[in-house]
Amino acid sequence: MSKRFYITTAIDYVNGAPHLGHAYEKVVADVIARARRSVGEPVFFLTGLDEHGQKVQLAAQALGQSPQAYCDGLADQWGDFVRRLSLTNDDFVRTTQPRHREVVQAILSKLHAEGHFYKASYQGYYSVKEETFLTEKDRNPDGTWDPKWGQVNELVEENWYFRMGVHQDWLVAHIEANPSFIQPDYRRNEVLGFLRSQKLEDLCITRPEARLSWGIPLPFDPGFVTYVWFDALVNYFSVPASLGDPAATGPLGAHYPARDARLEAWPADIHLVGKDILKFHAVYWPIMLKAVGAPLPKTVLVHGWWQKNGEKLSKTTGNVVDPIAVIEEWGVDAFRYYVTRELGIGPDGNWTDDGFKSRYNAELANGLGNLLNRAVNMLNKYRDGVVPKASSFLAAEAAQAVAKTRAAYLEPAPQDALVATWELVNRANLYVEQTKPFSLAKDPTKAVELDEVLYNLVETCRILAVLIWPVMPGTSEKIFAQLKVCAEPSDWNQSAWGGLQESHQVGAPVPLFPRKDLPPKK
Numbered sequence: 461m462s463k464r465f466y467i468t469t470a471i472d473y474v475n476g477a478p479h480l481g482h483a484y485e486k487v488v489a490d491v492i493a494r495a496r497r498s499v500g501e502p503v504f505f506l507t508g509l510d511e512h513g514q515k516v517q518l519a520a521q522a523l524g525q526s527p528q529a530y531c532d533g534l535a536d537q538w539g540d541f542v543r544r545l546s547l548t549n550d551d552f553v554r555t556t557q558p559r560h561r562e563v564v565q566a567i568l569s570k571l572h573a574e575g576h577f578y579k580a581s582y583q584g585y586y587s588v589k590e591e592t593f594l595t596e597k598d599r600n601p602d603g604t605w606d607p608k609w610g611q612v613n614e615l616v617e618e619n620w621y622f623r624m625g626v627h628q629d630w631l632v633a634h635i636e637a638n639p640s641f642i643q644p645d646y647r648r649n650e651v652l653g654f655l656r657s658q659k660l661e662d663l664c665i666t667r668p669e670a671r672l673s674w675g676i677p678l679p680f681d682p683g684f685v686t687y688v689w690f691d692a693l694v695n696y697f698s699v700p701a702s703l704g705d706p707a708a709t710g711p712l713g714a715h716y717p718a719r720d721a722r723l724e725a726w727p728a729d730i731h732l733v734g735k736d737i738l739k740f741h742a743v744y745w746p747i748m749l750k751a752v753g754a755p756l757p758k759t760v761l762v763h764g765w766w767q768k769n770g771e772k773l774s775k776t777t778g779n780v781v782d783p784i785a786v787i788e789e790w791g792v793d794a795f796r797y798y799v800t801r802e803l804g805i806g807p808d809g810n811w812t813d814d815g816f817k818s819r820y821n822a823e824l825a826n827g828l829g830n831l832l833n834r835a836v837n838m839l840n841k842y843r844d845g846v847v848p849k850a851s852s853f854l855a856a857e858a859a860q861a862v863a864k865t866r867a868a869y870l871e872p873a874p875q876d877a878l879v880a881t882w883e884l885v886n887r888a889n890l891y892v893e894q895t896k897p898f899s900l901a902k903d904p905t906k907a908v909e910l911d912e913v914l915y916n917l918v919e920t921c922r923i924l925a926v927l928i929w930p931v932m933p934g935t936s937e938k939i940f941a942q943l944k945v946c947a948e949p950s951d952w953n954q955s956a957w958g959g960l961q962e963s964h965q966v967g968a969p970v971p972l973f974p975r976k977d978l979p980p981k982k
């Protein structure tokens with residue numbers, strides 16, 4: 461067994477329906493995972509659901525359901541979402557699963573035994589919505605609380621705290637010494653700026669059961685449940701541990717029962733998360749792992765947030781994009797293409813319906829779709845669908861696109877990968893304009909030139925299918941099917957020039973992306 465490339469997404473809260481932001485993160489993670497598999501790396505891709513905490517308890521109560529029944533209902537919907545997005549996740553974690561709870565409790569027991577926690581009384585303000593304690597610093601100058609905190613209650617309560625003081629210096633040193641630990645760089649600088657200028661306060665890791673019962677019971681003090689973030693972050697580690705990954709089970713020692721090793725994945729190579737949860741992943745999570753004695757993840761990769769028409773996505777104002785509705789209308793590959801191509805990993809993005817349609821028409825229908833259609837159509841029309849003698853006019857440019865696309869996928873910069881791939885799409889379409897095969901076909905003395913053009917076109921389409929597979933697996937397979945190629949487009953080795961053999965018979969042309977702005981044919 462060898463260590464797999466391990467990529468995770470944030471686990472989504474179950475209190476609501478999936479939206480564009482959730483879909484984007486999951487698709488980008490899937491593209492990275494698929495690209496790694498395509499080049500032959502073993503991968504473990506994990507996503508899932510964050511099911512504990514006050515928000516879920518309140519949402520369930522409002523519906524008169526038990527929190528577990530409420531989560532089970534929504535988990536089905538989210539499981540369906542994962543399938544609709546064509547994700548290739550290897551596992552799906554739910555924080556209510558016993559396999560997860562056991563690891564959270566093992567970590568708590570170990571850290572408690574080693575003196576990382578203390579119990580203390582707190583008097584102050586609490587935001588139910590954000591499940592966090594507030595201080596006077598969080599108050600507006602006029603004494604009110606920002607609406608983002610929701611209802612703010614004053615309370616006095618005992619809780620368990622995790623000592624942070626001893627961790628600040630090594631964490632700063634670690635981030636300084638490992639530039640790839642937090643990416644992009646401006647997010648890394650943000651964390652460094654914060655850690656250099658402020659003293660980390662101890663982290664409250666419990667909630668009294670009397671106030672919040674929907675959580676993982678604290679193994680060493682029955683009156684408390686675990687703070688939802690301490691519980692949720694552990695998902696990345698609990699799944700490998702439950703599958704016997706020695707790098708995860710080892711540090712837990714006697715606190716966790718031994719089991720057969722069925723996976724080697726820890727440490728994670730990439731935690732892909734949104735910018736709002738950076739501090740949890742770049743500060744608390746490494747501290748938790750260091751205290752446990754486990755290796756740290758290699759990269760926390762931080763993406764931006766989507767808006768729609770320049771405004772925040774919001775159920776209340778109705779400013780939403782329903783990914784499933786888009787997929788039903790345009791197909792899952794078009795959705796995956798658009799979100800990957802439109803927004804690189806880092807900045808914020810803006811969804812507009814016009815922007816979506818314009819990329820669909822220009823880049824998919826007129827770009828890739830038209831290229832394949834012309835290539836297969838002309839080969840059928842002029843050569844009965846039989847591949848002519850090999851020619852390598854576009855081979856060097858194809859090889860360049862292959863290399864650039866591959867490097868970008870592995871970076872990982874999936875947006876750049878698509879840009880590099882489309883350079884080849886555009887080059888091949890230009891080649892058609894320049895060589896005018898429809899004119900060559902009219903002149904029998906130009907038969908050799910026509911053969912050459914036709915070979916270069918279909919061979920380029922075959923290679924393009926391999927390059928787009930991580931983003932548009934369905935389309936990629938359709939191209940291979942039309943070309944009647946038996947190999948798998950999911951194998952990067954298939955991107956080498958010369959795969960199509962002379963005399964090979966291709967199939968009939970079928971449009972990949974029907975144009976949506978034209979009235980349907982009568």
Ligand code: MSP
Nearest residue numbers: 470471472473481482510692693733734764765766
């Ligand atoms: N449950 C926590 C994560 C725990 S990870 C150990 C959570 N859940 S969430 O459902 O609110 O968000 C899940 C992911 O979706 C986060 O990475 C978040 O940044 C991302 N997004 C939520 N809204 C988004 C946009 N509008 N745009 C892009 N991503 C967004 O936080």
